Amino acid sequence: MDRKALAAAFPATVPVLMGYLSIGMAFGLMLQAVGYGPLWAVFMSVIIYAGSGQYLGCTLLATAAPLPQVAMLTLLLNFRHIFYGLSLLDKFRGTGWRKPYLIFALTDETYALLTGAVPPAGVNAANYYFSIAILDHSYWILGSLVGATIGTLITFNTEGIDFAMTALFVVIAVDQWKAAGKGVRRHLPAMIGIGCTAAAVVVTRLLGSDNMIIPALAAICLLLLGLRRQLEAPEETGEEGSGT
Protein backbone atom coordinates (compact mmCIF):
# COMPACT_ATOMS: atom_id res chain seq x y z
CA MET A 1 0.00 0.00 0.00
CA ASP A 2 1.26 3.43 -0.96
CA ARG A 3 1.17 5.32 2.36
CA LYS A 4 1.75 8.69 0.74
CA ALA A 5 -1.28 8.23 -1.54
CA LEU A 6 -3.39 6.97 1.37
CA ALA A 7 -2.48 10.00 3.51
CA ALA A 8 -3.24 12.33 0.61
CA ALA A 9 -6.58 10.64 -0.10
CA PHE A 10 -7.91 10.60 3.46
CA PRO A 11 -8.90 14.31 3.77
CA ALA A 12 -10.84 14.08 0.50
CA THR A 13 -12.88 11.17 1.86
CA VAL A 14 -13.94 12.71 5.20
CA PRO A 15 -17.41 13.78 3.98
CA VAL A 16 -18.00 10.22 2.76
CA LEU A 17 -16.76 8.91 6.12
CA MET A 18 -19.53 10.81 7.92
CA GLY A 19 -22.16 9.80 5.38
CA TYR A 20 -21.21 6.13 5.09
CA LEU A 21 -20.91 5.57 8.83
CA SER A 22 -24.47 6.78 9.40
CA ILE A 23 -26.15 5.36 6.27
CA GLY A 24 -24.18 2.13 6.80
CA MET A 25 -25.36 1.96 10.41
CA ALA A 26 -28.97 2.40 9.32
CA PHE A 27 -28.44 -0.45 6.84
CA GLY A 28 -26.99 -2.69 9.59
CA LEU A 29 -29.95 -1.93 11.85
CA MET A 30 -32.44 -2.57 9.07
CA LEU A 31 -30.83 -5.88 8.16
CA GLN A 32 -30.77 -6.89 11.83
CA ALA A 33 -34.47 -6.01 12.04
CA VAL A 34 -35.31 -8.51 9.28
CA GLY A 35 -33.31 -11.23 11.02
CA TYR A 36 -29.80 -11.07 9.54
CA GLY A 37 -26.97 -10.24 11.94
CA PRO A 38 -23.55 -8.55 11.78
CA LEU A 39 -21.84 -11.28 9.72
CA TRP A 40 -24.48 -10.93 7.01
CA ALA A 41 -24.14 -7.14 7.07
CA VAL A 42 -20.38 -7.34 6.59
CA PHE A 43 -20.74 -10.03 3.90
CA MET A 44 -23.15 -7.84 1.93
CA SER A 45 -21.12 -4.66 2.39
CA VAL A 46 -17.91 -6.37 1.27
CA ILE A 47 -19.22 -8.05 -1.88
CA ILE A 48 -22.18 -5.90 -3.01
CA TYR A 49 -21.09 -2.44 -1.84
CA ALA A 50 -24.05 -0.34 -2.97
CA GLY A 51 -25.97 1.96 -0.63
CA SER A 52 -29.49 1.98 -2.00
CA GLY A 53 -28.94 -1.51 -3.45
CA GLN A 54 -28.33 -2.98 -0.01
CA TYR A 55 -31.31 -1.13 1.49
CA LEU A 56 -33.40 -2.76 -1.20
CA GLY A 57 -31.59 -6.02 -0.42
CA CYS A 58 -33.05 -5.98 3.11
CA THR A 59 -36.55 -5.95 1.64
CA LEU A 60 -35.68 -8.62 -0.93
CA LEU A 61 -34.29 -10.92 1.80
CA ALA A 62 -37.21 -10.20 4.12
CA THR A 63 -39.80 -11.00 1.46
CA ALA A 64 -37.83 -14.01 0.11
CA ALA A 65 -38.02 -12.50 -3.38
CA PRO A 66 -37.36 -14.97 -6.23
CA LEU A 67 -33.93 -14.64 -7.87
CA PRO A 68 -35.15 -13.22 -11.21
CA GLN A 69 -36.90 -10.43 -9.33
CA VAL A 70 -33.76 -9.83 -7.23
CA ALA A 71 -31.72 -9.54 -10.43
CA MET A 72 -34.25 -7.29 -12.17
CA LEU A 73 -34.66 -4.85 -9.28
CA THR A 74 -30.92 -4.67 -8.64
CA LEU A 75 -30.31 -4.01 -12.32
CA LEU A 76 -32.89 -1.23 -12.43
CA LEU A 77 -31.69 0.45 -9.28
CA ASN A 78 -28.08 0.36 -10.43
CA PHE A 79 -28.75 1.21 -14.08
CA ARG A 80 -27.34 4.68 -13.47
CA HIS A 81 -23.91 3.16 -12.79
CA ILE A 82 -23.61 2.36 -16.49
CA PHE A 83 -23.37 6.10 -17.13
CA TYR A 84 -20.91 6.76 -14.34
CA GLY A 85 -18.34 4.58 -16.04
CA LEU A 86 -18.65 6.51 -19.30
CA SER A 87 -17.18 9.63 -17.74
CA LEU A 88 -14.33 7.74 -16.05
CA LEU A 89 -13.08 5.75 -19.05
CA ASP A 90 -10.08 8.01 -19.54
CA LYS A 91 -9.27 8.45 -15.88
CA PHE A 92 -9.10 4.70 -15.25
CA ARG A 93 -6.75 4.06 -18.19
CA GLY A 94 -3.35 2.97 -16.98
CA THR A 95 -4.48 2.07 -13.48
CA GLY A 96 -3.31 -1.51 -14.12
CA TRP A 97 -4.20 -4.17 -11.55
CA ARG A 98 -6.22 -1.64 -9.54
CA LYS A 99 -8.74 -1.18 -12.35
CA PRO A 100 -11.10 -4.11 -11.58
CA TYR A 101 -11.39 -2.95 -7.97
CA LEU A 102 -11.86 0.70 -8.99
CA ILE A 103 -14.74 -0.39 -11.24
CA PHE A 104 -16.24 -2.65 -8.55
CA ALA A 105 -16.10 0.15 -5.96
CA LEU A 106 -17.83 2.78 -8.11
CA THR A 107 -20.64 3.88 -5.76
CA ASP A 108 -22.39 7.25 -6.16
CA GLU A 109 -20.17 8.88 -3.55
CA THR A 110 -16.90 7.40 -4.81
CA TYR A 111 -17.89 8.36 -8.35
CA ALA A 112 -18.46 11.93 -7.18
CA LEU A 113 -15.06 12.04 -5.46
CA LEU A 114 -13.21 10.42 -8.36
CA THR A 115 -14.64 12.64 -11.09
CA GLY A 116 -13.31 15.65 -9.23
CA ALA A 117 -10.15 14.04 -7.87
CA VAL A 118 -6.82 15.63 -8.74
CA PRO A 119 -3.89 13.82 -7.13
CA PRO A 120 -1.54 16.19 -5.26
CA ALA A 121 1.92 16.76 -6.75
CA GLY A 122 4.25 13.82 -6.27
CA VAL A 123 1.45 11.33 -5.55
CA ASN A 124 0.89 8.43 -7.95
CA ALA A 125 -2.52 9.02 -9.56
CA ALA A 126 -3.57 5.36 -9.76
CA ASN A 127 -2.66 4.80 -6.11
CA TYR A 128 -4.52 7.97 -5.13
CA TYR A 129 -7.76 6.83 -6.80
CA PHE A 130 -7.30 3.35 -5.36
CA SER A 131 -6.86 4.81 -1.85
CA ILE A 132 -10.06 6.87 -2.16
CA ALA A 133 -11.98 3.80 -3.29
CA ILE A 134 -10.65 1.52 -0.55
CA LEU A 135 -11.12 4.11 2.22
CA ASP A 136 -14.77 4.68 1.20
CA HIS A 137 -15.38 0.92 1.08
CA SER A 138 -13.91 0.46 4.56
CA TYR A 139 -16.16 3.21 6.01
CA TRP A 140 -19.17 1.47 4.51
CA ILE A 141 -18.19 -1.94 5.93
CA LEU A 142 -17.45 -0.38 9.34
CA GLY A 143 -20.77 1.51 9.42
CA SER A 144 -22.83 -1.56 8.58
CA LEU A 145 -20.93 -3.67 11.14
CA VAL A 146 -21.53 -1.08 13.87
CA GLY A 147 -25.23 -0.77 12.97
CA ALA A 148 -25.83 -4.51 12.95
CA THR A 149 -23.89 -4.94 16.22
CA ILE A 150 -25.90 -2.20 17.94
CA GLY A 151 -29.00 -4.00 16.69
CA THR A 152 -27.98 -7.21 18.47
CA LEU A 153 -26.76 -5.55 21.70
CA ILE A 154 -29.54 -3.10 22.34
CA THR A 155 -32.99 -4.41 21.78
CA PHE A 156 -35.41 -1.67 20.90
CA ASN A 157 -38.56 -1.67 18.87
CA THR A 158 -37.33 -1.42 15.28
CA GLU A 159 -40.81 -1.35 13.74
CA GLY A 160 -40.81 1.20 10.96
CA ILE A 161 -37.03 1.39 10.51
CA ASP A 162 -37.46 0.11 6.95
CA PHE A 163 -38.84 3.55 6.15
CA ALA A 164 -35.17 4.60 5.87
CA MET A 165 -35.20 3.05 2.39
CA THR A 166 -38.27 5.04 1.30
CA ALA A 167 -36.67 8.18 2.75
CA LEU A 168 -33.44 7.52 0.85
CA PHE A 169 -35.32 7.22 -2.44
CA VAL A 170 -37.32 10.39 -1.69
CA VAL A 171 -34.04 12.24 -1.06
CA ILE A 172 -32.61 11.00 -4.38
CA ALA A 173 -35.85 12.00 -6.14
CA VAL A 174 -35.72 15.52 -4.68
CA ASP A 175 -32.09 15.90 -5.80
CA GLN A 176 -33.01 14.69 -9.30
CA TRP A 177 -36.01 17.03 -9.39
CA LYS A 178 -33.79 20.00 -8.50
CA ALA A 179 -31.13 18.98 -11.04
CA ALA A 180 -33.72 18.63 -13.83
CA GLY A 181 -34.40 22.38 -13.75
CA LYS A 182 -37.62 24.17 -14.59
CA GLY A 183 -40.38 23.13 -17.00
CA VAL A 184 -42.96 20.36 -16.82
CA ARG A 185 -41.30 18.40 -19.61
CA ARG A 186 -38.11 17.88 -17.62
CA HIS A 187 -40.08 16.29 -14.80
CA LEU A 188 -42.11 14.01 -17.06
CA PRO A 189 -39.82 10.98 -16.57
CA ALA A 190 -40.37 11.10 -12.79
CA MET A 191 -44.12 11.56 -13.23
CA ILE A 192 -44.26 8.71 -15.74
CA GLY A 193 -42.46 6.56 -13.15
CA ILE A 194 -45.00 7.37 -10.44
CA GLY A 195 -48.03 7.05 -12.74
CA CYS A 196 -47.06 3.75 -14.36
CA THR A 197 -46.07 2.12 -11.07
CA ALA A 198 -49.20 3.26 -9.24
CA ALA A 199 -51.29 1.89 -12.11
CA ALA A 200 -49.33 -1.38 -12.01
CA VAL A 201 -49.89 -1.68 -8.24
CA VAL A 202 -53.65 -1.24 -8.66
CA VAL A 203 -53.91 -3.67 -11.59
CA THR A 204 -51.74 -6.41 -10.06
CA ARG A 205 -53.59 -6.08 -6.75
CA LEU A 206 -56.92 -6.54 -8.51
CA LEU A 207 -55.45 -9.63 -10.17
CA GLY A 208 -54.25 -10.84 -6.77
CA SER A 209 -50.54 -10.68 -7.60
CA ASP A 210 -47.64 -8.87 -5.94
CA ASN A 211 -45.43 -8.88 -9.01
CA MET A 212 -45.85 -5.28 -10.19
CA ILE A 213 -42.24 -4.50 -11.11
CA ILE A 214 -42.12 -6.02 -14.60
CA PRO A 215 -45.42 -4.48 -15.83
CA ALA A 216 -44.48 -1.14 -14.28
CA LEU A 217 -41.08 -1.13 -15.90
CA ALA A 218 -42.42 -2.24 -19.29
CA ALA A 219 -44.95 0.62 -19.25
CA ILE A 220 -42.26 3.12 -18.20
CA CYS A 221 -39.84 2.04 -20.94
CA LEU A 222 -42.53 2.05 -23.64
CA LEU A 223 -43.71 5.54 -22.68
CA LEU A 224 -40.18 6.93 -22.42
CA LEU A 225 -39.18 5.49 -25.80
CA GLY A 226 -42.47 6.65 -27.34
CA LEU A 227 -41.94 10.19 -26.05
CA ARG A 228 -38.28 10.29 -27.04
CA ARG A 229 -38.73 13.09 -29.57
CA GLN A 230 -40.54 15.21 -27.00
CA LEU A 231 -38.22 14.46 -24.09
CA GLU A 232 -34.78 14.28 -25.62
CA ALA A 233 -32.35 17.07 -24.77
CA PRO A 234 -34.96 19.78 -24.11
CA GLU A 235 -32.30 22.50 -23.78
CA GLU A 236 -31.14 21.96 -27.37
CA THR A 237 -34.54 22.46 -28.99
CA GLY A 238 -34.91 25.80 -27.20
CA GLU A 239 -38.71 25.95 -27.33
CA GLU A 240 -39.37 26.81 -23.74
CA GLY A 241 -35.78 27.80 -23.24
CA SER A 242 -35.08 30.19 -20.42
CA GLY A 243 -31.54 28.89 -20.02
CA THR A 244 -29.20 28.09 -22.84
Add this chain to the structure above:
Amino acid sequence: MTTAQAVASILVMAGVTFLTRLLPFALFGRGGQPPRVVTYLGQVLPPAVIAMLIVYCLRNVELFSGSHGLPEFLCVAVVAILHVWKGNNLLSIFGGTILYMVLVQAVF
Protein backbone atom coordinates in the same frame (compact mmCIF):
# COMPACT_ATOMS: atom_id res chain seq x y z
CA MET B 1 -35.75 -18.37 3.44
CA THR B 2 -32.86 -20.80 3.89
CA THR B 3 -29.27 -19.69 4.38
CA ALA B 4 -28.38 -21.01 0.92
CA GLN B 5 -31.20 -18.99 -0.66
CA ALA B 6 -30.11 -15.85 1.18
CA VAL B 7 -26.50 -16.33 0.06
CA ALA B 8 -27.71 -16.91 -3.51
CA SER B 9 -29.75 -13.68 -3.41
CA ILE B 10 -26.78 -11.72 -2.10
CA LEU B 11 -24.49 -13.19 -4.77
CA VAL B 12 -27.00 -12.23 -7.48
CA MET B 13 -27.18 -8.68 -6.09
CA ALA B 14 -23.37 -8.48 -6.02
CA GLY B 15 -23.00 -9.90 -9.53
CA VAL B 16 -25.63 -7.64 -11.11
CA THR B 17 -24.29 -4.55 -9.31
CA PHE B 18 -20.76 -5.27 -10.55
CA LEU B 19 -22.08 -5.90 -14.05
CA THR B 20 -23.71 -2.46 -14.22
CA ARG B 21 -20.42 -0.88 -13.16
CA LEU B 22 -18.34 -2.99 -15.55
CA LEU B 23 -20.50 -2.62 -18.66
CA PRO B 24 -19.30 0.83 -19.88
CA PHE B 25 -15.66 -0.22 -19.52
CA ALA B 26 -16.30 -3.51 -21.31
CA LEU B 27 -18.28 -1.89 -24.15
CA PHE B 28 -16.61 1.45 -24.65
CA GLY B 29 -13.21 1.04 -23.00
CA ARG B 30 -11.52 0.99 -26.39
CA GLY B 31 -12.97 4.28 -27.53
CA GLY B 32 -16.44 3.53 -28.95
CA GLN B 33 -19.42 5.85 -28.58
CA PRO B 34 -22.63 4.62 -26.89
CA PRO B 35 -25.71 4.59 -29.19
CA ARG B 36 -27.91 7.66 -28.76
CA VAL B 37 -30.84 5.66 -27.46
CA VAL B 38 -28.62 4.45 -24.59
CA THR B 39 -27.58 8.01 -23.77
CA TYR B 40 -31.23 9.06 -23.91
CA LEU B 41 -32.31 6.28 -21.54
CA GLY B 42 -29.43 7.29 -19.30
CA GLN B 43 -31.03 10.72 -18.94
CA VAL B 44 -34.67 9.78 -18.50
CA LEU B 45 -34.61 6.34 -16.86
CA PRO B 46 -32.97 7.17 -13.50
CA PRO B 47 -35.69 9.63 -12.31
CA ALA B 48 -38.42 7.26 -13.56
CA VAL B 49 -36.86 4.30 -11.73
CA ILE B 50 -36.42 6.20 -8.46
CA ALA B 51 -40.07 7.32 -8.68
CA MET B 52 -41.02 3.70 -9.34
CA LEU B 53 -39.08 2.54 -6.27
CA ILE B 54 -40.82 5.09 -4.04
CA VAL B 55 -44.17 3.68 -5.12
CA TYR B 56 -42.75 0.15 -4.74
CA CYS B 57 -41.80 0.94 -1.11
CA LEU B 58 -45.34 2.16 -0.45
CA ARG B 59 -47.11 -0.63 -2.35
CA ASN B 60 -48.47 -2.35 0.74
CA VAL B 61 -50.05 0.76 2.25
CA GLU B 62 -53.79 0.23 2.81
CA LEU B 63 -55.62 3.39 1.79
CA PHE B 64 -59.06 2.21 2.84
CA SER B 65 -58.38 0.63 6.20
CA GLY B 66 -56.08 0.90 9.21
CA SER B 67 -54.23 4.21 9.30
CA HIS B 68 -55.15 4.93 5.64
CA GLY B 69 -51.47 5.46 4.79
CA LEU B 70 -51.37 8.63 6.85
CA PRO B 71 -47.99 7.97 8.56
CA GLU B 72 -46.41 7.03 5.22
CA PHE B 73 -47.60 10.04 3.26
CA LEU B 74 -46.92 12.43 6.13
CA CYS B 75 -43.35 11.17 6.50
CA VAL B 76 -42.66 11.19 2.75
CA ALA B 77 -43.78 14.84 2.78
CA VAL B 78 -41.57 15.60 5.80
CA VAL B 79 -38.52 14.02 4.12
CA ALA B 80 -39.17 15.94 0.89
CA ILE B 81 -39.72 19.27 2.67
CA LEU B 82 -36.66 18.79 4.90
CA HIS B 83 -34.59 17.97 1.84
CA VAL B 84 -35.82 20.89 -0.26
CA TRP B 85 -35.24 23.17 2.72
CA LYS B 86 -31.88 22.01 4.12
CA GLY B 87 -30.52 19.70 1.43
CA ASN B 88 -28.82 17.53 4.07
CA ASN B 89 -29.14 13.81 3.23
CA LEU B 90 -28.64 12.57 6.77
CA LEU B 91 -31.07 15.04 8.34
CA SER B 92 -33.75 14.22 5.77
CA ILE B 93 -33.38 10.42 6.01
CA PHE B 94 -33.01 10.17 9.78
CA GLY B 95 -35.58 12.88 10.53
CA GLY B 96 -38.20 11.14 8.39
CA THR B 97 -37.39 7.64 9.63
CA ILE B 98 -37.43 8.54 13.33
CA LEU B 99 -40.73 10.39 12.90
CA TYR B 100 -42.14 7.36 11.07
CA MET B 101 -41.00 4.96 13.79
CA VAL B 102 -42.61 7.16 16.47
CA LEU B 103 -45.83 7.38 14.45
CA VAL B 104 -46.25 3.66 13.78
CA GLN B 105 -45.15 2.59 17.24
CA ALA B 106 -46.84 5.14 19.46
CA VAL B 107 -49.50 7.06 17.55
CA PHE B 108 -51.26 4.90 14.97
